Amino acid sequence: MNPSTIVKPCEEKHFQKEGIYCLYDSSIVDTFTPEIFTAHYWQHKKAISGTAQGRGTTYFIADDQKHWVLKHYFRGGLIGKIINDSYLFTGLQHTRSVSEFTLLKQLNALSLPAPRPVAVQVVKHGIFYRADIITERITNAQDLVAILLKEKIKTALWRNIGQCIRRFHNHGIYHHDLNAHNILIDDKNKIWLIDFDRGEQRSPAKTWQQANMERLLRSFEKEHQQNANFHWHSKNWQLLMEGYLAEAN
Incomplete structure (x- = not known):
C-alpha cells in the first residue's frame, strides 16, 4: 500500500x-x-x-x-x-x-x-x-446528479464509476440505497460513495450485488425521465458496467 x-x-x-x-x-x-x-x-x-x-x-x-x-x-x-x-x-x-x-x-x-x-x-x-x-465531508465534490444536470462526463469516468462500485462489492459491502445522488465526484475526478445507513458487510453474492446495480440503474432512468437536460444515456450505463465487470476479479 x-x-x-x-x-x-x-x-x-x-x-x-x-x-x-x-x-x-x-x-x-x-x-x-x-x-x-x-x-x-x-x-x-x-x-x-x-x-x-x-x-x-x-x-x-x-x-x-x-x-x-x-x-x-x-x-x-x-x-x-x-x-x-x-x-x-x-x-x-x-x-x-x-x-x-x-x-x-x-x-x-x-x-x-x-x-x-x-x-x-x-x-x-x-x-x-x-x-x-x-x-x-468530502470537500470539493458534487453528486453525480448535480454534475449530469450541467454537463456530460467522459467515457473513462463512467468506467471508473463502475470500477469503484465493484471495489466495494468485492469486499462484500452492501449499500442499501445505491443511487446517483450517493455517488460523489471531487475536483480530482476521484469517486466516492456516501450514505451507508442500513448498509452492511456481507459475503459477496451475485443476488444482492445485481439488486444493488439494478437500483442504481433505476435511479438514472428516473432522473432522465424527470429532467430533460439530464446528460445520461443507456450507452453510459454500458460503459459503467464495463468498468464494473472489469474489476470482477
Missing part, C-alpha cells in the same frame, strides 16, 4: 449519561460534548456552511480545519409519517447510527472511498431511541 493512502486508525471514545450514549473518534474531535449533535451549537459558533434537504435537514459544518456533515436519522415511507424519527431499541450495536459508524470505520480500514466517521449519538426514550451521526 502506498504510504499516502494509509488510513489513520479510529481512536474510539465513549460518552454516556442517563439515556444518552455517544461514540466518537478522539483523533478528530478535540473537545467532546453531546451538543455537537445540535444545529444550535454550530449556529452559535457560526460554523454552518450550508444545508441539504432530504427526509430532514443535513447540516454542513466548517469550523477551523474541520469539514463535517451532521445528519439526524428520520424514517421514510408511510411509517415515517406516523413515527418520524423514533426506532425500537434492541441494543446499541443495532442502532442506525452505531451500525453506520462501525461500517464506515471498516470501509476506511479497507481504504475504500467513503466518508470517515466522526461521532454518533443515541438518545434512548423507554424502548425507543433517536440517533445522529457526524461524518467528515
Whole structure:
C-alpha cells in the first residue's frame, strides 16, 4: 500500500449519561460534548456552511480545519409519517447510527472511498431511541446528479464509476440505497460513495450485488425521465458496467 493512502486508525471514545450514549473518534474531535449533535451549537459558533434537504435537514459544518456533515436519522415511507424519527431499541450495536459508524470505520480500514466517521449519538426514550451521526465531508465534490444536470462526463469516468462500485462489492459491502445522488465526484475526478445507513458487510453474492446495480440503474432512468437536460444515456450505463465487470476479479 502506498504510504499516502494509509488510513489513520479510529481512536474510539465513549460518552454516556442517563439515556444518552455517544461514540466518537478522539483523533478528530478535540473537545467532546453531546451538543455537537445540535444545529444550535454550530449556529452559535457560526460554523454552518450550508444545508441539504432530504427526509430532514443535513447540516454542513466548517469550523477551523474541520469539514463535517451532521445528519439526524428520520424514517421514510408511510411509517415515517406516523413515527418520524423514533426506532425500537434492541441494543446499541443495532442502532442506525452505531451500525453506520462501525461500517464506515471498516470501509476506511479497507481504504475504500467513503466518508470517515466522526461521532454518533443515541438518545434512548423507554424502548425507543433517536440517533445522529457526524461524518467528515468530502470537500470539493458534487453528486453525480448535480454534475449530469450541467454537463456530460467522459467515457473513462463512467468506467471508473463502475470500477469503484465493484471495489466495494468485492469486499462484500452492501449499500442499501445505491443511487446517483450517493455517488460523489471531487475536483480530482476521484469517486466516492456516501450514505451507508442500513448498509452492511456481507459475503459477496451475485443476488444482492445485481439488486444493488439494478437500483442504481433505476435511479438514472428516473432522473432522465424527470429532467430533460439530464446528460445520461443507456450507452453510459454500458460503459459503467464495463468498468464494473472489469474489476470482477
